[in-house]
Amino acid sequence: MSDLHEMAAAYEQARTAPDVTDRATGLEEADRIGGVALVQARLQGQGAEFCADCAEPIPAARRKAYPSAVCCVECQSLREVRRHG
Template identity: 45%
Template sequence: MTDVFDQAAERADEMLSDALFEQQRRAGLTGQTIQDSAHFCAECDEPISDARRAAYPGVHLCVDCKYQQEKQARRTRGY
């Protein structure tokens, strides 16, 4: 029998997994694997970490370049 803390931890894991899947689905990445990810950023040619590649299968930008891309998109949209 599990206690309340174990149940809460399991639920938190499920919610994080669901959120990650939803984020990947919105980005159109659900059919891709870590092997589809770039090892080096398409913008700056810096290495992309294995953790990022695993979290976002199909990724082609490093964290910094993705941040800059999103920042520019927000400016363009007027946010």
């Protein structure tokens, strides 16, 4: 089963759950599946279509030049400034 199908099943479980605890469990499961899929994609060198920080689309030229990019140039620059002081 694909990650998307697993996430959809978890969201459906949350949507139709009889109580708040079951709904929360379904949402947590969907978030976990999505997080695992994101990490796997990053480990395989796959980038993102949208910036992980600002949610704006990552330009095609950046994705072509740096296929594993998960941030736009501006946000990546900010990350590097924060990391290196």
